[in-house]
Amino acid sequence: MTAITAQHAATALPEGGLHTQRIGALDFETGGHLPEVELAYETWGTLNAEASNAVLVLHALTGSTHVASSTAITEEGWWEGVVGPGCAIDTDRWFVVAPNVVGGCYGTTGPSSLDPEGIPWGSRFPFTTIRDSVHAEARLADALGISRWHAVVGGSMGGARALEWAATYPERVAGMAVIACGAHSTAEQIAFAQAQIQAITLDANFRGGDYYPGPTPDGGLGIARKIAHITYRSQPDMDGRFGRGAQPEEDPFGQPLRRQGRYQVESYLDYQAAKLVKRFDANSYLVLTEALMSHDVSRGRGTEAEVLAAITATPFITAVESDRLYFPGQSQELARQLPGENPVYMIDSPVGHDGFLTDLDQVAADLKRVLGL
Amino acid sequence: MTAITAQHAATALPEGGLHTQRIGALDFETGGHLPEVELAYETWGTLNAEASNAVLVLHALTGSTHVASSTAITEEGWWEGVVGPGCAIDTDRWFVVAPNVVGGCYGTTGPSSLDPEGIPWGSRFPFTTIRDSVHAEARLADALGISRWHAVVGGSMGGARALEWAATYPERVAGMAVIACGAHSTAEQIAFAQAQIQAITLDANFRGGDYYPGPTPDGGLGIARKIAHITYRSQPDMDGRFGRGAQPEEDPFGQPLRRQGRYQVESYLDYQAAKLVKRFDANSYLVLTEALMSHDVSRGRGTEAEVLAAITATPFITAVESDRLYFPGQSQELARQLPGENPVYMIDSPVGHDGFLTDLDQVAADLKRVLGL
Structure with a gap:
């Protein structure tokens, strides 16, 4: 990696929109290696001369760099x-950076990226951990001349990355917002993830991960998304919206043999699956799901209590009341083990885990106050 | 169907163990037809001369006739x-009958059964509802000379069948125990079921359901079982037992590319999947999952409130505190709509839905008292 001074970087800084940064070769935590990694990222606002107003926003499993619209990219983002x-x-005050995670498919090097010979990495893409993504993002910060983030903010897998940032680079993180995520992945999160990964690998089109440029394992990825989507929502939310109603003009009971018609909730999940399949690479889904399963801030560092007690970043911990994948209790456990007294700011949304996307405004004032944003 | 008098049937009654009963042709609710259906069933105890001491016990989705051990079959049963x-x-007092559900693979006619030409039904097996199974079981009762059950008892899909019995044949059901099941399948239950069905049909070995006698869709059925098993257990149960521990002598982090090692919870789910794949037919799993999704006691009969208010069987409603697939609230909703004041007897088990199998003893005294067993 080339050292870049803050001064140099600041003058070279992009004016918003989507960019890419080469960060050189990357050695992965479990032994993998890539000769060249590129990170895609978007920015909003302007980095000040002291490079002291930088905020890192980290996306969730299938998220992208596109956190919010900008003059450069007017489309709405996932945290509009x-x-x-x-x-x-406030991008009038803060310079916001949002990188696509290593292994992703929104511009950062991932399994669908080409190796130096022009062949997609596919099954040869290294096993990736949350820690690997943080190391890569630190190189991006170097390149941008940002030695310390005023805040690192993320939800779900983004929350795991924010926490890992604070544990890996304490001197570089002043504040962290860990939203709808605990200190480690749980048995249940791993269990649901395993079923999803196996659905992808079961698809005959998967071909061990080397399916480019042939047909993609849409069936498997679609099932994975459906499982995930159910766990991202709450039972009352789904039952309130759909009940056991039939999709209009379809009849789940219309055939003497296998039925053709769908329940409304099936149609809804089909739609969610189709949307994801169109925008996401199955190998990236697999690699990032593994990364999320790997989430364990204390791995190789001591006990979880020790590691969390040593965190120096100001914490802002949030959970969604109705979340049944990242239970509020896991956020409470995290908050309890961090230094000082840390309330868990609760998002009172009925929708489940996805409440961190849809209803963050409930805790926005607390987020600003606690992290001095 | 041949009419059999109670007298005739009683003298011909089997002495316990596993039996089969031909019930003739069956017309299915959604238009399917089978020229000949056979029901497998086990019995315990002795039917009295008045045929007034009969209790019907109905199994859950992947259950069988083998509710409990007997002198005829000494192996432990699922409700031992x-x-x-x-x-x-008490089989010293009650004559207990436990049939395998229509579409099953424990002796009753199902997709793996042969048609009159000796070819497995496979994809030609009719779409089956809970109501179809009840109609078939009524024919078995006729054949056994049982005009009225003292009680019909079941958990999960067995509970759906018990409730459907009481609604379809009010004059034949004195009491019903509906355990860990509401009055209809919910959006969430349907959603999880859909993901399971799609995992089975995605398996290249499935071949549209006509895979006999070739390789079976074990991968798909295994994934289905894993999804189901997670939903049958509770998050605290799984996290308490496994956390994010690695399986002994395996390392989820040991490979630079795809990992070979598993987390403990994965090994556990692999084991659960392998166990089911060995004992259960994928087509039966699919047909019965559809049947369970079809569960809606009010379909074609009026509003749910009307239908439940007209139930004449004495109800015994039970739920598992930690159940997150058949939420206690759904049992409460059912109990509220039945005539009279009906407490929901709560099983205080941490394991989730499966608590109806593991911890029924908590409400056994109530069950006996309420249903006069």
């Missing part, structure tokens, strides 16, 4: 209203 | 200790 001029993370 | 001499359902 949270990041922007006058928003909780 | 609930049914037997001196047990909650």
Whole structure:
């Protein structure tokens, strides 16, 4: 990696929109190696001369760099209203950076990227951990001349990355927001993840991960998404919206043999699956799911209590009341083990885990106050 | 169907163990037809001369006729200790009948059964509802000379069948125990079921359901079982037992590319999947999952409130505190709509839905008292 001074970087800084940064070769935690990694990232706002107003926003499993609209990219982002001029993370004050995670498919090097010979990495893409993504993102920070983030903010897998940032680079993280995520992946999260991975690998089109440029394992990825989506939502939410109603003009009971018609909730999940399959690479889904399963901030560092007690970043911990994949209790356990008294800011949303995307405004004022945003 | 008098049937009654009964042709609710259906069933105890001491026990999705051990079949059953001499359902007093459901693979006609030409039904097996199974079981009762059950008892899909019995044949059901099941399948239950069905049909060995006698879709059925098993257990149960521990002598982090090692919870789910794949037919799993999704006691009969208010059987409603697939609230909703004041007897088990199998003893005394067993 080339050392870049803050001064140099600041003058070279992009004016918003989507960019890529080469960060050189990357050695992965479990032994993998890539000769060249590129990180895609978007920015909003302007880095000040001291490079002291930088905020890192980290996306969830199938998220992208596109956190919010900008003049460069006007399409709405996944946290529209949270990041922007006058928003909780006010881009009139803060320089916001949002990288695509290593292994992703939104511009950062991932399994669908080409090796030096022009062949997609596919099954040869290294096993990736949350820690690997943080190391890569630190190189991006170097390149941008940002030695210390005022805050690192993320939900779900983004929360895991934020926590890992604070544990790996304590001197580089002033504040962290860990939203809808605990200190480690749980048995249940791993269990649901395993079923998803196996659905992808069961698809005859998967071909061990080397399916490019042939047909993609859409069936398997679609099932994975359905399992995930159910766990991202709450039972009352789904039952309230769909009950056991039939999809209009379809009849789940219409055939003497296998039925053709669908229940409304099936149609809804089919739609969610189709949407993801169109925008996401199955290998990336697999690699990132493994990465999320690997989440364990204390691995190789001592006990979880020790590691969390040593965190120096100001914590902002949030959970969604109705989350049944990242239970509020896991956020409470995390908050309890961090230094000082840390309330868990609860999002009172009925939708489940996805409440961290849809209802963050409930805790936006607390986020600003606690992290000095 | 041949009419059989109670007298004739009683004298011909089997002495316990596994039997089969031909019930003739069956027309299915959604238009399917089978020229000949056979029901496998086990019995315990002795039917009295008045045929007034008969209890019907109905199994869950992947259950069988083998509720409990007997002198005829000494292997432990899925409700061992609930049914037997001196047990909650005391076979010294009660004549207990447990049929395998239509579409199953424990002796009753199902997709793996042969058609009159000796070819497995496979994809030609009719779409089956809970109501179809009840109609078939009524024919078995006719054949056994049982005009009225003292009680119909079941958990999960067995509970759906018990409730459907009481609604379909009010004059033939004196009491019903509906355990860990509501009045209809919910959006969430349907959603999880859909993911399971799609995992089975995605398996290249499935071949549209006509895989006999070739390789079976074990991968798909295994994934289905894993999804189901997670939902049958509770998050605290799984996390308490496994956390994010690695399986002994395996390392989830040991490979630079795809990992070979498993987390403990994965090994546990692999084991559960392998166990089911060995004992259960994928087509039966699919047909019965569809049947369970079809569960809706009010379909075609009026509003749920009307249908439940008209139930004449004495109800015994039970739920498992930690159940997150058949939520206690659904049992409460059912109990509220039945005539009279009906407490929901809560099983205080941490394991989730499966608590109806493992911890029924907690409500056994109530079951006996309420249903006069």
